[in-house]
Amino acid sequence: MNNILDNFKLNREKENFKDVIESINNGVDFQGTNLWVLVFAIFIASLGLNINSPAVVIGAMLISPLMGPIMGLGLGMAINDLTLLKKAGYNYLFAAAVGLVTSTLYFAISPINDAQTEILARTSPTIYDVLIAFVGGLAGILATSSKLKGNVIPGVAIATALMPPLCTAGYGLATLRWEYFLGAFYLFLINTVFIALATLITARLLKFPFKVHPDEKEKARVNRVVWIIVIITLIPSIYFGYDIVQKNKFEKKANEFVNNEANFPDNYLLKKTINPKSKEIVLTYGGLLIKDSAVNVLRAKLNKYYLQDCNLKIQQGFSYLNESNNNDEEKLLTNAISEKSILIENLSNQLDSIHKQKTLTTQIYKELKAQYPTIENFVLQPSILVNDSIQKNIWISNLKSKEKINSKEKKQMKEWLKVRLDTDEIIMNFEN
Structure with a gap:
């Protein structure tokens, strides 16, 4: 049992706390390269939403640097680093404003104004989006705190989807569809709050060192503010989630x-x-x-x-x-x-064809039986012969007799059947 529990321990793969804090701190800034990448990601996401292309939207999620300041908010609260918290808060608001303005301008000049399914999917957040954001945030901070990061960070960026709801909110502003703006911006806030909360909880559990050790009163006050924000964000999503479940039922x-x-x-x-x-x-x-x-x-x-x-x-x-x-x-x-009428007519024609084939086979069987009493059963079916050079209609027949039929009789039966069916294309199989 202990060996199994050891597999879940993180100590062996834990990154140096100083390096993790520095990495998150560097990802908080929105200037130079980070700012231009943000603008390009906004345009890519807006284009993807506009032409209803999931692949393009996913591409925007992968290159978006929005996760940086959100994780900075969570870590700043976790280690009581007011400088990081203020820096992350400022850059988060700045990035959100840039995203809204850029996407609004794009959709204002875009000739396509219809709300495609990729847009509609971001306008009705539920409790399930809360769970996705929280679990995605847990995966994100764990990967950042580990030496074995793998492909977790890109996966978290896709799962939590920060960029598409922000651009959808811009679409709502550009088209004056306030229900789209409110729904999409609420989804963006859900992702923000619960990624930050996951970062805060994980950093505390991993025992990141405090920059300034808080006293008990200050710690209780911070915890109270965090949980008030979480509950206020959570309640509407529970209602919307319940509503969707009831509609599905x-x-x-x-x-x-x-x-x-x-x-x-x-x-x-x-x-x-x-x-x-x-x-x-x-x-x-x-x-x-x-x-x-x-x-x-x-x-x-x-x-x-x-x-x-x-x-x-x-x-x-x-x-x-x-x-x-x-x-x-x-x-x-x-x-x-x-x-419906065409369907009924087609089905009727098929039934007529089956009935005619059944009648023809029965009649020919009786005629053959009169000539060759030893015949036990008879199968007759129209078919198509296909090879590399031709494709033609043929008849296939299978005949079973109580006694052996000699080659002369077989030839006579085949020639008679050709005349009877008015065809030169027939394959006959004989069973004794």
Whole structure:
């Protein structure tokens, strides 16, 4: 057991505290190279969000130097280094301002103003983002404090994703979509607070030396301020996380209900709309008129799926088309009906083809049986012969007989079958 626990100890790989503090201190500054890298990362992230390219956004995360001042904030609080704390705080605010201004200017002049999925993904932070930021921060400070850094730092930069939410906030400002700005900037604050918190906790656990040893009152005051900030940041994310879980549960139950229960004879479902926010399911059908009694029976089944508070609306496709003034909706329903009709016709043609093939095989079997009574069973199937030079339609036949069929009879059967099927391309296999 002790050998297993020894694997988790960090003492052998621990970097010199002085070198770690110096490394984080150097990463805090935003001037010269660091500042230009920040500006370029902002442009790359904004472009990636604008053209909806995850690869470009990930590239911006990898080169972004925003992690530096955030880890500086956590370490400054952990070792009671007010100089580092002030320096990190100033550079953090400066970097955030540069990021907002640069991304806002980019999106203000960009001809593409649509909110792509890469943008929307950064506008609704939840408790899960808190966990990602905190665990990512733990990995980041542990890697920085270790001699074996490996590829942890790039991975942390991707996981915690500081740059994309900041640029998304710039998009919200440029397009005056305040809900996007608030959601994205809140995600940026979540990442900031919990990466800094992870750095603070890890530095204390690793027993980084205090620069100025605080007295008990000062230490308690700092801890109180930190936890107030953490709780204030945490509470909204818990609410949003709970809201997302409830929406997912509603959508899952609603889809199960529709798939299992919402089937009416002589009708097909043209459109399904599930709205978790208003707890509403709207189903639009095409076909015969659905009776009120059938709709009431369907509504009664909502309880079975714990959807008793759900408002179920049934719309009759053709009457809905007549009442609707929305051309796009009419076109959507018309196309859906057309697609269903084509599908039904194709399936009907396939069934006809299968039925015809079955009838033909049965008839030929009877005719062969009359000529050769020893035949036990017969298989006939159209197929395609393919090789490097040709591709052509052929027939394949398999015939089984109780007694051995001589070569003359085989040849006669094959020639007869060619005439019967009006083809020269046939492969016959014989079994005795």
